[in-house]
Amino acid sequence: MPWRETRDPYAIWLSEIMLQQTQVETVRGYYDRFLAKWPTIADLAAADDGDVMKAWEGLGYYARCRNLLAAARTIVREHGGEFPREFDPVLALPGIGRSTAGAILTFAFGQRHPILDGNVKRVFSRLLDIAEPVTSKAVDDRLWAVTAQLIGDAPDPWVHNQAVMEFGARQCVPREPKCLLCPLRTFCAAQAAGTVAERPVKVKKPPVPHKQIAVAVIANEGRLYVQQRPHEGLLGGLWEFPGGKQEDGETLPETVRRECREELGITVQVGRKIAEIRHAYSHFRITMHAFLCVQVGDDLLIPHAAIDSRWVARDQLDSLAFPKANKDLIAVLMGDHPELG
Incomplete structure (x- = not known):
């Protein structure tokens, strides 16, 4: 494993974070690509958030990525870009716990932790x-x-x-x-x-909840509407299609209409279901139902919960970082769908 052949604390730190809840064989490719793109802590600290999230896409547990980026900026700001060699400053970095701190200091500097x-x-x-x-x-x-x-x-x-x-x-x-x-x-x-x-x-463990999610694929002149989740919380900072959880007594099209009204302030006409995608997170499972939608009326589309939003051509969607279920939906959208322009 390449991270066991180095004493670079940055590379060791990166590997320890990536290996949390993730198989070694999955990590190997991400690790190599990440270091090739951002070979030093200073490089990572100066990187665009979206680029870093895109490089992490597919590893899951995205809070690890946000903490990694925050910690890199802390190291540059408070430690001159050099990874600290003392236990307490390492433990104080975002996303680093007692065991991870001990692993980095042992494998990078030979300390006894x-x-x-x-x-x-x-x-x-x-x-x-x-x-x-x-x-x-x-x-x-x-x-x-x-x-x-x-x-x-x-x-x-x-x-x-x-x-x-x-x-x-x-x-x-x-x-x-x-x-x-x-x-x-x-x-x-x-x-x-x-x-x-x-x-x-x-x-x-208690039974794993299974949530039904309905999302809207809204097309306009060949482009699709997507929005960025707030940085805090589950899947923070990632892009997604608008939608949400089905409430008791709702049909899935009713969920789509309600979510578009609540999230975007618009009314949509719900068309055919274009995809049904299943995905499991650590504490719950989802089935995501995607519907082709068209805005009706003259209401101005204003995202109320997202931190950013865009109309993106289908062949440009891959430039943004999406959660796994949305990535699977994008793969479906790349097929032959005349309604999308």
Whole structure:
């Protein structure tokens, strides 16, 4: 992995953020392209927000990207563009928690800081056969204490932290861990108790809500209306087609008309459904229903919730950063649809 072959704190920081909630193979291409476009912290800090969000498009969890950009600007403003070498200033940067700060300082500067990511939690919850949820404060405190003691005794903190993380990623995996080949088998309390498959203990999640979303594809002289979400909150700063969640008792066309009135101050005639797209987020699922629409009446279109809006030609939509479901819709819109001009 390229981020394990460098001691550049910027590159290591970027990889640690990208790898949160994202598979290694997915990250690799994004990581290389990102560093090629913005090779230094100063380059990233000076970048256009929209360009950075576009480069992040498809990785998901977009708050990571917004925090990365905010942190880069903080580093330039408060640290002269040099990544700080002390723990507290690193921890104070947007989007960096205790484990991420420890990982950056260990892998970039060889400092002794414990790491407690998901892989490490799984390894020690099995080695110690911890029967309480790993999300509890008591277990969290215990694991931090254990990892801090071990890193303090380690001859090489870089090798130690890397080894534990890789051990969790390759050997002590969530499903079907390779216990028969495990070098720590004789030291593993969960192996002795026969509870490996039950560790780590997790709190049962509630059912995942499924939301029906209706959006309007409004065409005008060959261009489509899109708007930019506020920077705060879910999918902040990304572009989208106007619309929203179906309320109880509404038909989907009624949802489209209501949302266009509330969001844009206009009345639309709802035409045929052009796409039905399903997508899953971390805490809910959506089915997005897209309808071709035409504005009726003379009301001035004024976006009430968006921070920016544009009429964009179909072949120019790819220049903006959209959430995954909207990207799938754009792929549909690129087909043969005479109504769109």
